[in-house]
Amino acid sequence: MNPVLLSAKDICLSFGGVVAADHIDFELKTGERLAVIGQNGAGKTTFINICTGYLQPTAGRVVFDDHDITGQSPRSIVRLGLGRSFQLPQLFTEHTVQQCLEISAAARSRHLSWLTSLSSSVDQTEVFETLELIGLRHVANEVCAELPEGHKKLLDVAMALMLRPKLLIMDEPTSGVSSQDKHGLMALVMQALDERKVTSWFVEHDVDIVSRYATRVAAWIDGKIAADGDPQTVLQHPQVRQEVLGEMAC
Amino acid sequence: MKTGLFSVFSALVLLVSGIFFPWSKTMLIIGLCYGLSALGVAIPAKSGQVSFGHAMFACVAAYSVAFIARAFPAMDGLLLLVLATLFGTLFSALLGLFVVRYRGIFFGMLNLAVSMVIVTLLGKLYNLSGGTDGIRVERPALMGMLTDRSEFETLLLVLTLLVGLSAGWFYQRFTQSATGEALAGLKSNETRLEYLGISAHKVLWVGYVWSGFWVSLAGAIFALAQGLVTPDMGSWTRSGELVFIMILGGASHALGPFVGAAVFQAVKLFASAYMAGVWQMLLGLTLLTVIAVAPDGILGAWQKRRESLRQGASS
Numbered sequence: 001m002n003p004v005l006l007s008a009k010d011i012c013l014s015f016g017g018v019v020a021a022d023h024i025d026f027e028l029k030t031g032e033r034l035a036v037i038g039q040n041g042a043g044k045t046t047f048i049n050i051c052t053g054y055l056q057p058t059a060g061r062v063v064f065d066d067h068d069i070t071g072q073s074p075r076s077i078v079r080l081g082l083g084r085s086f087q088l089p090q091l092f093t094e095h096t097v098q099q100c101l102e103i104s105a106a107a108r109s110r111h112l113s114w115l116t117s118l119s120s121s122v123d124q125t126e127v128f129e130t131l132e133l134i135g136l137r138h139v140a141n142e143v144c145a146e147l148p149e150g151h152k153k154l155l156d157v158a159m160a161l162m163l164r165p166k167l168l169i170m171d172e173p174t175s176g177v178s179s180q181d182k183h184g185l186m187a188l189v190m191q192a193l194d195e196r197k198v199t200s201w202f203v204e205h206d207v208d209i210v211s212r213y214a215t216r217v218a219a220w221i222d223g224k225i226a227a228d229g230d231p232q233t234v235l236q237h238p239q240v241r242q243e244v245l246g247e248m249a250c
Numbered sequence: 251m252k253t254g255l256f257s258v259f260s261a262l263v264l265l266v267s268g269i270f271f272p273w274s275k276t277m278l279i280i281g282l283c284y285g286l287s288a289l290g291v292a293i294p295a296k297s298g299q300v301s302f303g304h305a306m307f308a309c310v311a312a313y314s315v316a317f318i319a320r321a322f323p324a325m326d327g328l329l330l331l332v333l334a335t336l337f338g339t340l341f342s343a344l345l346g347l348f349v350v351r352y353r354g355i356f357f358g359m360l361n362l363a364v365s366m367v368i369v370t371l372l373g374k375l376y377n378l379s380g381g382t383d384g385i386r387v388e389r390p391a392l393m394g395m396l397t398d399r400s401e402f403e404t405l406l407l408v409l410t411l412l413v414g415l416s417a418g419w420f421y422q423r424f425t426q427s428a429t430g431e432a433l434a435g436l437k438s439n440e441t442r443l444e445y446l447g448i449s450a451h452k453v454l455w456v457g458y459v460w461s462g463f464w465v466s467l468a469g470a471i472f473a474l475a476q477g478l479v480t481p482d483m484g485s486w487t488r489s490g491e492l493v494f495i496m497i498l499g500g501a502s503h504a505l506g507p508f509v510g511a512a513v514f515q516a517v518k519l520f521a522s523a524y525m526a527g528v529w530q531m532l533l534g535l536t537l538l539t540v541i542a543v544a545p546d547g548i549l550g551a552w553q554k555r556r557e558s559l560r561q562g563a564s565s
Contacts, residue, residue, distance in 0.1 A: 052445070073444070074444045074445050075444050075445075075447050075448070075449055078444075078445055078446065078447040079447045083445075084445055086441075090439050090441050090442035090445065091438075091439060091442065092434070092435040092438045092439055092442065093438040093439065094434065094437070094438050095431065095434070095435065095438070099431060102428075102431070103428065103431055103432060103435055103446065103448075104446055106428035106431075106432075107432075107446035107447050107448045108447070110447070112427070112428040112429040112432055112448070112453070113427045113428045113429065114423075114424055114427050114429050114430075114456070115420075115423045115424065115427055116423075116427055116428075117423070117426045117427060118426060118427060118428045118430075118431045121427070121428050122428075159442065159446065160445070163446065163447065
């Protein structure tokens with residue numbers, strides 16, 4: 001049995017009268033591919049923000065790879081091996097695609113040079129391997145701000161991948177991407193994650209994507225996990241069908 | 251490489267000008283000090299943080315020169331420069347710990363606020379600082395040589411040119427290094443920087459300290475060249491001039507701030523000679539024109555033009 005990589009116990013967080021995390025207990029094992037589904041406002045991103053240090057829970061604790069990361073800064077959590085991509089890609093918009101990956105590679109070494117050029121201070125083979133893996137080699141010299149949305153999403157994931165994370169959390173990796181491009185994008189991302197042996201957890205609204213790429217599904221409803229298990233069981237769960245998939249079908 | 255050679259050639263031209271026209275030496279040294287300071291201001295500006303108080307580091311270093319020279323009259327000018335730059339840099343390192351936590355207008359105004367406190371203290375503590383009259387700095391020996399005024403100015407010009415070339419080399423290397431690129435990344439996405447495990451505060455602090463170093467060095471040289479330090483050196487108008495020069499010349503290349511300083515000095519000289527009553531207006535109009543016509547500064551516009559010519563030739 002695979003060891004637990006991330007666990008959250010009794011996590012609570014409210015914004016005024018809105019309960020975004022209501023006594024959540026959660027575990028993620030090494031090697032899993034978890035899809036998180038739920039209506040908008042169900043608390044999926046809030047929970048990601050708690051696990052990645054962006055928000056601090058009012059109660060509960062989060063343990064990642066045997067380290068208590070509750071309330072730690074995103075920076076310290078990333079250094080432990082928990083990477084993240086965002087619903088709105090967080091890129092260095094004035095840099096090129098290649099430079100973004102070079103900065104990520106330099107960040108991993110934790111020592112940022114002052115006088116050696118960025119390109120010569122990182123392993124270019126690894127940069128180009130990652131670009132190839134994620135399908136961005138042909139736009140390596142493009143400035144990020146000018147990339148189409150799908151490429152921005154891929155780059156966001158690639159930047160996190162350069163850190164060689166143990167776990168990668170992706171918040172809606174296919175949002176803003178046309179329906180015909182979604183599967184291609186996910187295929188590239190999942191292939192890259194498999195090759196680098198990275199455990200993953202992604203938030204997704206598309207049931208086809210969830211059924212095809214997840215090994216486990218957790219459904220969020222009103223700040224709670226309403227169902228958690230293998231995709232077939234969770235997607236057939238009556239409450240999930242009514243409150244989550246009904247919403248998603250619209 | 252070509253730009254490096256051009257910079258060395260320009261330095262030699264300036265040196266020869268200084269030798270053939272001795273009256274221009276002080277003006278050249280002061281112009282180079284302005285360029286050097288504007289180069290310092292350009293470092294945090296890479297991260298989108300513009301300081302309106304950076305002249306305070308020049309002021310701190312200049313007063314350090316004056317205080318040390320008063321306490322140790324026999325001290326060599328070179329050692330004075332080293333010690334004063336060290337004080338200015340240490341001050342920027344300490345102040346940086348506080349100001350790098352702020353962004354945008356707060357970063358700019360905090361720097362300005364601290365600079366105004368320093369200027370006011372220097373103006374009011376008459377017994378220590380000489381008040382608004384400042385402190386005279388006697389001409390020290392330079393590199394062990396006791397010189398007359400002209401020789402001293404020539405040596406100082408050589409030294410300033412060497413410092414300018416080193417600063418230019420440093421700026422080019424630093425802005426293309428991992429720290430420099432992270433600093434530029436801070437401008438477009440601080441969140442991503444943190445989610446890569448990079449401390450945005452630390453990156454900005456490193457840039458801020460280097461910036462403080464170059465401005466302090468410029469201030470120390472300025473004090474020796476001028477032979478007088480006054481609180482005005484750290485005033486907000488002086489800091490504004492540094493930002494003005496940086497925008498005028500452009501910060502895309504190390505040469506930009508020096509080109510900006512040259513144009514600034516030329517416009518100021520011309521305006522004070524022929525339009526003495528409204529010289530600030532002429533400076534303002536110059537800046538407006540540059541912003542409207544060349545938002546990346548004179549050097550940025552030149553680089554763009556060269557790039558478009560190159561693309562035109564290749565297509």
